[in-house]
Amino acid sequence: MSENNGVNGNITFRTEGLTKDYVTGETVVQALRGVTLEIPKGDMVVLLGPSGSGKSTFLNIIGGLDSPTSGEVYFKKDKLSDYSEQQLTRFRRHNVGFVFQSYNLVPSLTAYENVALVTDIALDPIPPMEALKAVNLENRARHFPSQLSGGEQQRVAIARALAKRPEVLLCDEPTGALDSETGIVVLKALQEVNKNYGTTTIIITHNAAIADMADRVIYFGDGQVVDVKVNKNPVGPEEISW
């Protein structure tokens, strides 16, 4: 599965024996216990697994938000697990778009400004308004987060993530708080970005049905990869049964 040592130009992420321990006082939680995986370029990947199985931990580590206890992470040819704090920052700044489970918008900025927050520091961004258009929110651009519904906030978060034209888009339960209709809107936006820009997209979800739209489905269980399924014919989000 991993003899190519990262030389294969079609692999975006590759991890080997990834572990993560959280130490709180006396107890040690092994959030990840040896994850070895490859994620090809341009794929739409869905991560499934029970609560506490380590999905978020995994996503945070490959996104450069956290560092593993042991094991290796490669982003294309580079060994991410050896990156310095500065290199990680640059990696996040230019290569990764995040959509967080809890939106994480700045309450004192409008939807437009929240997107601009990211385009301000990106190399080749999409104008904020266009990014908002991509998630059908152009008419709420001047609203503050407190004036938006949960789904709208989540879409602003997606607009913010894709506005920098990232190589990878990492989404932690982007539809978790949404009703099915809004969920579809959000997923559609993600799929479009994946298709149009060839952005490698990884989505964590609890909704197994969403797996139908993925190129590849990775099952987590107890800090390990339990199974990987490759989907030959992914469907559009509107065809998913919720």
Added chain:
Amino acid sequence: MIEALNKKLMRDLWRIKGQMLAIILVMACGISTFIMSFGVIDSLKLSQDVYYDRYQFADVFAQLQRAPQGIKQQVMDIPGVSAVEMRVVFGVTIQVDGMDEPATGKLISLPDGRTPLLNNLYLRRGRMLYPDEDGAILSSEAFADAHGFALGDRISMVINGHRQALKIVGIVLSPEYVYSLGPGALFPDDKRFGTFWMSQRSLEAAVDMDGAFNDISIRMDRGGNQENIKQELDIILKPYGGLISYGRDEQMSNWFVQNEMDQLRVMGYFAPVIFLCVAAFLVNVVMTRQVATQREQIGMLKAVGYTNGEISLHYLKMVLMVVVVGSILGVGTGVWLGAGMTNMYTQFFHFPILQFSFSAEVMIFSVLFCTVSAVIGTLTAIRAAAKLPPAEAMRPESPTHFRRTFLERMGLEKYFSHLFRIVIRHVERRPVRTLFSTVGIGLSMSILIFAFFMEDSINYMLEVQFDMAQREDISLGFVEPRSINALEEIRLLPGVLKVEPVRSVAVFLKFGHYAKRSSIMGLAPEPDLHRILDRDLRAARIPEQGLALSSKLAEVLHVKKGDILTVEVLEDRRPTLKIRVAEIVEEFIGLSAFMNIDQLNQHLNEGAVITGAFVMVDPLWNGPLFQKIKDIPAIASMNILKKAREIFRDIIGENILKMVAMNIIFASLISFGVIYNTARIALSERGRELASLRVLGLTRGEVAYILFGEMTIIILMAIPVGLGIGYLMVLGMAQSMDTELFRIPVIVDKDTYGLSVIIVIVSSVLSFYLVWRQVENIDLVSAQKGVE
């Protein structure tokens, strides 16, 4: 570039504007006091330097009895001497219409037909004297203005026993009399003492000093050795009754100006440092809170690729905005206060021009100091957040760990209500912040104590000086020593109730290698009017044998009771005596030595002579008495003690009042800044908790109890701290004001403590009120969501 982030900045700032405003005010206090003090010092220094330089202020001065002008060459030959000016200086009494008591003056000769080489005059109005001009004088501006004299007016003076009416042709200023104090006076009194200049030839004729002089000034070469020049000058002048020569450092006017600047310098550092440290602390508290509430936002910013530098800069900018506003306000206020203070100095210091100006360095330094302290306050607040890995930062902070407090562990638990437990656990949870808040409020209180102390101690000093020591109504000085019989003549003057003799002699006191110019005052054995006070401020007897030294003089000479002093008498035959120190006495003003009058006369080998008298007067007879005294040519000076005290009250008292007012405002701002911010932060940290308690059914009052209980405990702790620091500041101030001229007694009235506490409490109540209005507005729904 980072426009969105800047918008966030402005909106966040606006949200905590109350707290930022409090910080701005404290910063402005720091910067303005700094600019005021150093601006005034700079202005005085500049005026002084320019004045001394342009008007050839001399370097070495000496007075003597009488010497022929022919010795000039001898003085010129002293190595290092570049210019010499010899003058006649003569004390006069002046009659001013409408003023009962006589004024005194100094009449100084001006060379005929040339400009003086040294101590040149600045002509304010009118003209200089013509060569050999008779019947004309130049008057010091202060005296002329105090009496409303105009050019062409005549002043009636008694010169050497002869009355003359002299015409004022010019109004002038002299670098020698920037600060001008009459003989025997404690405070400048421009109405009763003036300086005048007259043609040398005319003055010589009027006082029988043809071809002679009694005052000499010298300018040194660049490389001149002042000590050397003084020594050689003293040798030359000794046969002519020369008093010990002195440099600028002992020149009265210069000494006062210098001393004032030194004191300003101490104050100039003291207050601003306190203000700016408090500001830095407030910045730290507010920013720590800001970072804590925005912890998740910081995590997100890091996650999307903002660097630690960019994030730190974001918060720094927030503080820098505050610094900018605080600086502008501070510089503006500083200039305004500085101009006011400079204006006040023009009442005491007579410079041709004294205008407030401040150098760019002063401004840059104060703003920089403010910036640096604020930046340090911010960075320590941000550091923790910057270190946090983004994944962790985005998780809400885990509930704070509380434990039973010290008091509870002590077993006092059963006495505490549940609400009170919440209160003291919060106080104990953040010991550093509690400590700083306590110290911050304490400092503001100490500034108040300090301000009131100045008033207390000056009042006390006056009381001691005038009610206990100098109890005479008037003191008279004779032109030259007279027989003790003169006392009887004075006793017969109208309205005189009591007379006491004084024999004053100029001396040079030496002990080991310490030396000091002073005078010995010979007094009656048990004086009742002009008394000396022991260490406990009780009237003391004049020792039968030996000297009584004021404690400061003893300190300067490093002598103690029982030591033998070398006394060089600077008059007549100028004997050198050895006299034992019999007593150390207390004195707040001046550097005096006292002795039994008979013993002093014995030492001097003179008969029973006196040089003046202390007189108690029936106030009803003031008018006729003063009228009479004006006509006695033998009396050279007369000081009315009550007038001196009034003048002091009027001028100094008013200025002190202004300073006290300023300090009260500043101290109130600080205590308000600290208390408001601490209460506001407590509200922000516990808004959710308090809202939950309200949801559970607690009343607003109970919620306020929790919120303000913490503050009240801090304020109660701050009061003793403030009293302690205040007392230390007072001691420090007394130390720095302990000069040869004045000693400030460390006296703090109970009222001072009380008033300081009251002001702190008033600003607490105001802060509580402002925060209370926000408690009333807690929206129970959004507080639950954690939206601030």
